[in-house]
Amino acid sequence: MSDTPTVTSRIPGFYKKSIRDRLARMVETGLLSPASRAFLERGGGLESDVADRMSENVIGCHGLPLGIALNFRVNHRDVLVPMAVEEPSVVAAASNAARIVRMTGGFFGEASPPVMTTQVQLDGVPDAARAPARILAARERLLAAADAAIPGMVHRGGGCRDVDVRVLDEREGVIVLHLYVEVGNAMGANVVDTVAEAVAPLVQDLVGGEVGLRILSNLPLRRTVRVECDVSADAVGGAPLADGVVRASRFAELDPFRAVTHNKGVMNGVDAVALAMGQDWRSIEAGAHAYAAVSGVYRPLCVWVRTDTGLHGRLEMPLAVGTVGGSTRVHQGVRAGFELMQVDSAAELAVIMGAAGVASNLAALKALAGDGIQRGHMRLHHRKQALAEESARRHLEGGGQ
Numbered sequence: 001m002s003d004t005p006t007v008t009s010r011i012p013g014f015y016k017k018s019i020r021d022r023l024a025r026m027v028e029t030g031l032l033s034p035a036s037r038a039f040l041e042r043g044g045g046l047e048s049d050v051a052d053r054m055s056e057n058v059i060g061c062h063g064l065p066l067g068i069a070l071n072f073r074v075n076h077r078d079v080l081v082p083m084a085v086e087e088p089s090v091v092a093a094a095s096n097a098a099r100i101v102r103m104t105g106g107f108f109g110e111a112s113p114p115v116m117t118t119q120v121q122l123d124g125v126p127d128a129a130r131a132p133a134r135i136l137a138a139r140e141r142l143l144a145a146a147d148a149a150i151p152g153m154v155h156r157g158g159g160c161r162d163v164d165v166r167v168l169d170e171r172e173g174v175i176v177l178h179l180y181v182e183v184g185n186a187m188g189a190n191v192v193d194t195v196a197e198a199v200a201p202l203v204q205d206l207v208g209g210e211v212g213l214r215i216l217s218n219l220p221l222r223r224t225v226r227v228e229c230d231v232s233a234d235a236v237g238g239a240p241l242a243d244g245v246v247r248a249s250r251f252a253e254l255d256p257f258r259a260v261t262h263n264k265g266v267m268n269g270v271d272a273v274a275l276a277m278g279q280d281w282r283s284i285e286a287g288a289h290a291y292a293a294v295s296g297v298y299r300p301l302c303v304w305v306r307t308d309t310g311l312h313g314r315l316e317m318p319l320a321v322g323t324v325g326g327s328t329r330v331h332q333g334v335r336a337g338f339e340l341m342q343v344d345s346a347a348e349l350a351v352i353m354g355a356a357g358v359a360s361n362l363a364a365l366k367a368l369a370g371d372g373i374q375r376g377h378m379r380l381h382h383r384k385q386a387l388a389e390e391s392a393r394r395h396l397e398g399g400g401q
């Protein structure tokens with residue numbers, strides 16, 4: 001990315017500016033295309049014909065505020081983080097936490113190779129106990145058949161890397177074949193669904209039974225992201241508050257009821273970026289919570305421990321995201337997001353989304369361990385409430401019921 005301008009994500013006072021001035025500041029980065037700029041200046045509504053082709057029975061567009069989370073530094077690079085979210089305080093909280101984290105170098109993370117999991121179900125397989133061995137003996141043939149079904153992806157460096165088989169019910173002969181497919185910078189759902197459908201008849205020939213479902217798993221255990229950061233105790237507000245964050249994290253490790261809320265706080269960041277960047281947030285949500293429970297106990301996705309100087313945070317979760325396909329080319333707001341974020345790969349996007357999750361989690365725990373969440377939250381909530389009352393008044397004045 002040597003020919004693209006270097007941006008700073010540190011823009012003091014951004015929140016105090018008008019929307020028009022904030023947009024002008026984004027234009028100054030030199031990253032926004034004229035089409036994205038015009039789209040945002042119009043308020044970010046999709047053209048009706050675009051909306052009509054994206055979904056069915058369309059009657060309009062559903063808008064969400066699009067904000068920029070600031071102060072993010074991820075793997076030594078300043079990055080602007082677009083977030084689409086209706087909940088007040090999510091963008092401000094993430095920006096505040098990112099400011100604290102950048103004082104000690106920012107976020108560091110890596111994504112595993114982009115390997116998706118797809119499943120082929122077989123029922124009524126005779127001698128199910130021996131089916132895995134028979135299928136695995138044909139491993140190379142299955143990998144070749146899978147690759148033959150996705151020549152474009154193979155050409156781009158992807159392809160089927162591995163298979164395994166699980167016996168789900170020996171008596172009923174229910175087995176499932178997993179195929180692990182590297183999908184490059186795509187989210188990969190279509191690619192792996194194609195693979196599952198192509199390979200299913202071969203597996204049936206090998207072991208008999210009846211083919212059932214052929215579809216990706218939204219628990220892509222081989223496509224994960226890890227993000228870590230250090231923060232100083234001073235930056236979070238002192239040693240007692242740092243201790244409070246660790247106690248809060250421990251609470252989530254010990255109690256699924258708390259872990260769910262803790263993870264909701266993580267997903268405030270992850271989902272807001274997912275929406276802004278046109279990602280399949282339903283699959284991300286499904287995978288995140290399944291991963292949290294994969295040990296048999298529902299656990300926090302991000303944990304915090306005390307260090308000599310402050311805190312160390314670590315997040316690990318599956319994250320199937322893409323920088324190509326889906327709505328990445330179709331939706332002008334998503335294009336604007338990509339222009340501002342400047343990511344080269346799905347892996348880089350995943351790390352930034354993970355960083356947004358860590359920041360959101362830190363902000364929540366810091367507030368909860370201190371004064372509580374309500375003071376800051378309610379201030380923004382009242383602002384939204386006032387807006388709701390004003391909208392209702394306008395609706396009535398306009399003859400609404």
Ligand code: MEV
Nearest residue numbers: 261262264265364365373
């Ligand atoms: C609210 O959107 C998210 C929090 O409940 C997360 C948490 O409790 O950690 C504040």
